Amino acid sequence: MKKMKVLLVDDEIEFVTTLSNRLGMRGIKTDVVHDGEQALEYVKKDEPDVMVLDLKMPGMYGMEVLRQLSKTNPNIQVVILTGHGTDRDEDESKRLKAFDYLRKPTDIDTLADRIQGAYSFKMESIMTAATFAEAGEFDTAREIAKESESPKTVGEMFKDEEKK
Amino acid sequence: MRSLYDRLVSTWIGSLFLRPIESVYTHLRQNLLFQILVVAVVPTLFMGIGVYYQFRNILEQGLNNQLTWQIVYTQKSLDNFLEEHMAALSLVFESYPIEQFKDQKGIQHIFTELNKRFPNFVDLGLVDSTGIQKTYDGPYSLELLKKNYSNEPWFQEVLVRNRFISDVFLGNQNIPHVSMVIKSQTFGKGEFWVIRANVNTSDLDKMVSAINLGSEDDAFVINRECILQNTSRFHGGILSRHCMPMHETAQNVMWTEGKNAKNEDAIIAYTSLHNKDWTLTFVQPLSERYKFFSPVHRIMIGVMISGFVFVFMFAWLITRNFAVQRRQAEQEKEAFLHTAEQTEKLASIGRLAAGVAHEINNPLAIINEDAGLMSDLTEISDDFPNKKKFEDLLRSIQSSVKRCRTITHRLLGFARQMDVSPEAIDINALIKEVFGFLEREAVNRNIHFTFNLMESLPIIESDRGQLQQVFLNIINNAMDAVDDKGEIGISTGHKNGSAVEVKIRDNGCGIPKGKLKRIFDPFFTTKARDKGTGLGLSITYGIIKKLGGRISADSELDKGTTFIIELPRSYK
Numbered sequence: 001m002k003k004m005k006v007l008l009v010d011d012e013i014e015f016v017t018t019l020s021n022r023l024g025m026r027g028i029k030t031d032v033v034h035d036g037e038q039a040l041e042y043v044k045k046d047e048p049d050v051m052v053l054d055l056k057m058p059g060m061y062g063m064e065v066l067r068q069l070s071k072t073n074p075n076i077q078v079v080i081l082t083g084h085g086t087d088r089d090e091d092e093s094k095r096l097k098a099f100d101y102l103r104k105p106t107d108i109d110t111l112a113d114r115i116q117g118a119y120s121f122k123m124e125s126i127m128t129a130a131t132f133a134e135a136g137e138f139d140t141a142r143e144i145a146k147e148s149e150s151p152k153t154v155g156e157m158f159k160d161e162e163k164k
Numbered sequence: 165m166r167s168l169y170d171r172l173v174s175t176w177i178g179s180l181f182l183r184p185i186e187s188v189y190t191h192l193r194q195n196l197l198f199q200i201l202v203v204a205v206v207p208t209l210f211m212g213i214g215v216y217y218q219f220r221n222i223l224e225q226g227l228n229n230q231l232t233w234q235i236v237y238t239q240k241s242l243d244n245f246l247e248e249h250m251a252a253l254s255l256v257f258e259s260y261p262i263e264q265f266k267d268q269k270g271i272q273h274i275f276t277e278l279n280k281r282f283p284n285f286v287d288l289g290l291v292d293s294t295g296i297q298k299t300y301d302g303p304y305s306l307e308l309l310k311k312n313y314s315n316e317p318w319f320q321e322v323l324v325r326n327r328f329i330s331d332v333f334l335g336n337q338n339i340p341h342v343s344m345v346i347k348s349q350t351f352g353k354g355e356f357w358v359i360r361a362n363v364n365t366s367d368l369d370k371m372v373s374a375i376n377l378g379s380e381d382d383a384f385v386i387n388r389e390c391i392l393q394n395t396s397r398f399h400g401g402i403l404s405r406h407c408m409p410m411h412e413t414a415q416n417v418m419w420t421e422g423k424n425a426k427n428e429d430a431i432i433a434y435t436s437l438h439n440k441d442w443t444l445t446f447v448q449p450l451s452e453r454y455k456f457f458s459p460v461h462r463i464m465i466g467v468m469i470s471g472f473v474f475v476f477m478f479a480w481l482i483t484r485n486f487a488v489q490r491r492q493a494e495q496e497k498e499a500f501l502h503t504a505e506q507t508e509k510l511a512s513i514g515r516l517a518a519g520v521a522h523e524i525n526n527p528l529a530i531i532n533e534d535a536g537l538m539s540d541l542t543e544i545s546d547d548f549p550n551k552k553k554f555e556d557l558l559r560s561i562q563s564s565v566k567r568c569r570t571i572t573h574r575l576l577g578f579a580r581q582m583d584v585s586p587e588a589i590d591i592n593a594l595i596k597e598v599f600g601f602l603e604r605e606a607v608n609r610n611i612h613f614t615f616n617l618m619e620s621l622p623i624i625e626s627d628r629g630q631l632q633q634v635f636l637n638i639i640n641n642a643m644d645a646v647d648d649k650g651e652i653g654i655s656t657g658h659k660n661g662s663a664v665e666v667k668i669r670d671n672g673c674g675i676p677k678g679k680l681k682r683i684f685d686p687f688f689t690t691k692a693r694d695k696g697t698g699l700g701l702s703i704t705y706g707i708i709k710k711l712g713g714r715i716s717a718d719s720e721l722d723k724g725t726t727f728i729i730e731l732p733r734s735y736k
Contacts, residue, residue: 018533086518103525104525104567
């Protein structure tokens with residue numbers, strides 16, 4: 001299995017740096033960006049598996065980032081981590097298929113756990129699709145792939161499988 | 165937590181509703197009562213007075229008519245008395261030849277005959293044209309014979325008028341008399357004769373007393389010179405002088421006002437006789453009149469007073485009902501407005517709280533992560549001096565952050581909309597959540613909570629924020645009702661399969677039967693004035709109704725109170 005890539009998006013530099021350190025100590029390597037635009041830039045270059053996203057940030061709001069990702073990169077599992085969230089935000093993020101919604105301050109172990117969970121969920125979806133693909137049921141595989149990731153990534157996935 | 169919510173709300177409500185409502189209504193009622201009384205009493209009073217005077221006038225008229233009639237009757241009697249004696253004398257004078265009068269024996273015979281029919285004649289005499297007494301029969305025979313009357317006023321008078329009646333004088337034995345004189349025709353050479361008879365007038369008193377007299381009334385006869393012609397009761401004896409204010413002559417009965425002998429205000433009625441220049445006078449002091457009216461006074465005053473009492477009682481009842489109804493209506497209105505305002509207020513408080521919570525969450529998250537990192541680093545470090553102490557301190561920081569987080573998250577929970585926004589609710593969890601707000605006070609006061617929550621309780625659709633408020637109110641009340649170390653039990657269960665039932669039981673002071681009915685009324689409170697607004701339960705009641713549920717209470721004095729809340733599975 002390839003190594004999990006996690007992106008932390010938060011404007012509170014002190015917070016996000018410390019968080020990144022602590023996650024690193026727990027075996028989760030993370031990259032850090034400080035606003036929505038940077039996050040989208042990053043995603044274009046190197047798509048992460050899991051994104052931990054703050055909502056209230058200068059410039060582009062977290063919710064807007066999530067909305068764009070749900071169209072362009074639906075296979076990124078997003079965990080919202082915010083101190084400002086309202087019920088409406090929570091409902092909206094669930095509608096946009098965010099993996100989870102956490103409120104600051106949160107326990108580090110809980111967060112680590114959710115990041116792992118998000119990654120596993122993504123992998124399981126892809127694996128399911130791959131299994132169907134192996135069995136020749138490409139239609140089903142395509143449907144599952146459509147639900148969880150872009151066709152291009154599914155293609156890559158098949159290539160990876162073939163290499164093995 | 166309880167104090168934040170409660171203090172904000174109760175201070176605000178206090179400023180609005182703790183003004184002296186009672187006095188406003190008392191004042192209103194007094195005003196109204198006064199107005200009704202003025203409107204009812206003043207016309208009644210005017211009417212009463214008007215009717216009284218009208219009635220009195222009629223009575224007075226009646227009384228005057230009766231008196232007039234009696235006075236006229238008496239006047240006629242007096243006139244008749246004089247007239248019949250004069251007529252008798254005249255008849256005698258014309259019936260007998262003059263020669264018989266000239267003869268002493270003859271005149272004795274005539275007088276005897278006259279006296280038989282008219283016993284009031286006391287004597288009879290004949291006087292010639294020179295004024296010399298020729299013959300006489302009567303008690304004064306000896307003195308009067310040959311007496312010269314030519315200079316007597318009556319003789320002068322009869323020369324002019326032919327007939328004359330004198331004023332009363334006292335004759336033999338002090339008996340009152342009048343003299344009646346008649347002049348004959350003139351014979352040749354200017355010769356004529358005059359007969360003179362004295363008449364006892366004691367009967368005048370009897371005739372005058374035919375007027376029906378009250379104890380203070382008086383009636384008498386006076387002549388032109390104000391000399392009484394009979395004996396009066398209060399205005400002097402016969403021949404005494406007493407002037408009354410009156411006109412010279414009066415053909416009919418005249419009425420005037422003046423003073424009586426005792427110098428009291430009096431009504432005076434008088435009329436002149438036809439046959440003599442005398443005046444019959446009737447005097448009645450006003451006090452005597454009032455005696456006659458006093459029963460009328462009593463009846464009028466009695467009727468008026470009972471009327472006023474009736475009006476007052478009615479007005480009192482009407483204004484009381486009015487004030488009570490007005491007060492109820494205004495209370496309802498105020499309670500309604502209040503609920504609306506309170507909802508708005510709670511929403512504002514919620515928004516404020518949410519803002520604060522949000523702002524605090526970010527720095528809190530930094531503290532949390534920094535302390536976490538320190539703790540992580542400490543853990544992987546080698547032993548260093550005070551490592552254990554550091555670990556303890558970091559744990560303490562983290563647990564404090566956790567506490568802060570509980571508070572901010574709860575504030576956010578409270579910030580939810582106050583409109584009914586239905587969502588799926590686990591009542592058991594909600595109760596625990598509300599209990600969380602009150603836990604600290606419960607621990608401080610050593611109040612023991614027991615929970616008996618049914619595990620398979622269905623999830624219901626209802627409004628979270630409002631249900632929180634409901635349970636907060638009721639549990640708060642329960643905590644106010646119990647002493648320290650009291651017991652409060654909360655249980656949940658099914659009701660009729662479809663509804664969820666929550667019972668909140670305390671072992672506090674209880675509510676008396678009479679007050680139990682009113683606990684959901686706005687402004688009804690058993691708490692001290694500055695503690696309770698009397699609105700908590702009415703708001704609670706309103707919310708439960710709005711959510712389609714029911715709330716009721718059972719209570720036993722000194723044993724405790726149980727509130728039972730039923731909530732439908734789905735809102736509406």
